Amino acid sequence: MRFLVVNGPNLNLLGTREPEVYGSTTLSELEAGLVDWGESQGIEVECEQSNDETTIVDLIQTYDGDGIVLNPAAFSHTSRAIADAIQSVVTPVVEVHISNIRAREPWRRHSVVSETATRTIYGRGLQGYRAAVRHLANRLAVDFETVRYGPHQDNVGDLRHGGEDLVVLVHGGLWLQEHERDGTESLAVDVAKRGHDSWNLEYRRLGSGGGWPASGHDVLTALDSISRLETSAARVVLVSHSAGSQLAAWAASRSRTQIDLHIALAPILDLGATIENGDVGADQARALVEAGAPEMTSLGEIPTVIVHGDTDQVVPVQRSVRLADQLGLTHHRTGCGHFSLIDPASDEWAWAVDRMRMS
Ligand code: DHK
Numbered sequence: 001m002r003f004l005v006v007n008g009p010n011l012n013l014l015g016t017r018e019p020e021v022y023g024s025t026t027l028s029e030l031e032a033g034l035v036d037w038g039e040s041q042g043i044e045v046e047c048e049q050s051n052d053e054t055t056i057v058d059l060i061q062t063y064d065g066d067g068i069v070l071n072p073a074a075f076s077h078t079s080r081a082i083a084d085a086i087q088s089v090v091t092p093v094v095e096v097h098i099s100n101i102r103a104r105e106p107w108r109r110h111s112v113v114s115e116t117a118t119r120t121i122y123g124r125g126l127q128g129y130r131a132a133v134r135h136l137a138n139r140l141a142v143d144f145e146t147v148r149y150g151p152h153q154d155n156v157g158d159l160r161h162g163g164e165d166l167v168v169l170v171h172g173g174l175w176l177q178e179h180e181r182d183g184t185e186s187l188a189v190d191v192a193k194r195g196h197d198s199w200n201l202e203y204r205r206l207g208s209g210g211g212w213p214a215s216g217h218d219v220l221t222a223l224d225s226i227s228r229l230e231t232s233a234a235r236v237v238l239v240s241h242s243a244g245s246q247l248a249a250w251a252a253s254r255s256r257t258q259i260d261l262h263i264a265l266a267p268i269l270d271l272g273a274t275i276e277n278g279d280v281g282a283d284q285a286r287a288l289v290e291a292g293a294p295e296m297t298s299l300g301e302i303p304t305v306i307v308h309g310d311t312d313q314v315v316p317v318q319r320s321v322r323l324a325d326q327l328g329l330t331h332h333r334t335g336c337g338h339f340s341l342i343d344p345a346s347d348e349w350a351w352a353v354d355r356m357r358m359s
Helices: 027-040 053-062 073-077 080-088 127-141 181-193 214-224 243-252 271-276 282-290 317-327 347-358
Strands: 002-007 044-049 067-071 093-097 119-122 145-148 156-160 166-170 197-201 236-241 261-265 304-309 330-334
Touching: 002 027, 002 053, 002 127, 027 044, 027 127, 053 067, 053 080, 067 127, 093 127, 119 127, 127 181, 156 181, 166 181, 166 214, 166 243, 181 197, 181 236, 181 347, 197 214, 214 243, 236 243, 243 261, 261 347, 271 282, 271 317, 304 317, 304 347, 317 330, 330 347
Parallel strands: 002 044, 002 067, 067 093, 093 119, 166 197, 166 236, 236 261, 261 304, 304 330
Antiparallel strands: 145 156, 156 197
16 A cells, blocks of 8 residues: 655644644654654555645645545645645545644634545644554555444444444544544454454544533444444444543443443543543543543443553553452453554454454
């Protein structure tokens, strides 16, 4: 696979331009890092930067690779020419913004390029570029259909057909709008390649109409609508990551769909402890609890196993150690960090997949 990363105006100044917003990494460091990382993933990454709208339109029109990652920078907010160019070609274009444009000045909140781009990834710093390349690679890896389960634009999930069981994935990201379902997309693709159906869910998040109870209700509605999916799977396995586990566990214990197994990867289930200990995500957890979310998420009768790494810098492993002790749950304790768990190449994911067969 071959992808082009295009950075628009003023991004040649990365590293010195407003480092508090765009960071201290230079453009050449960003590009070299992407090329090296791509190589490690078997993906060819090429890079271009231009301050000129016409050059960006020409690049979109003429690129003959598999997809484009584009940070249109200030052109995002004005350039119908770039939006039209994207609409005029079959090459998928994923838009990236380093900063969270939806939480900045009002004029930056809307991107006309988003209206035609395949996906917009924003507010995740430079990591957003890798996420965009990975998303493009995942789109090409296994066909999918985006299936709607409710009226909001985020009430959707990507359904991939593989066969045997149905694996429903609930991504994490501290319930924040900038973290979307591409977080669990590599697992969803891997599950399909291994011969299962997968449904990778989106839900409303804080900043985009979510919070409590909306985010929980979205996941519950999705689980309740499984019987309407085009799937012949006999069993339903839920896989959740991080803050997505709180939504998944809450919804699974209430859903009319029988969930045969819940695999919770580095879960946040104890909002009370998250707040009390000032963990990452404490402010968001407080917002949920103040709106009525339970401090401790009940797992109901759903068979649940936890996978959590000792070196997790986002959700302390102690949260899972305590929960597993209290509830007598299987806890696969490993040496890995928070995000290794959502890498399908990890030993931890291999362990989780084995667990699905065993249940
Ligand atoms: C970069 C720019 O240059 C701005 O004009 C956009 C975008 C935001 C970014 O976050 O990467 O408004």
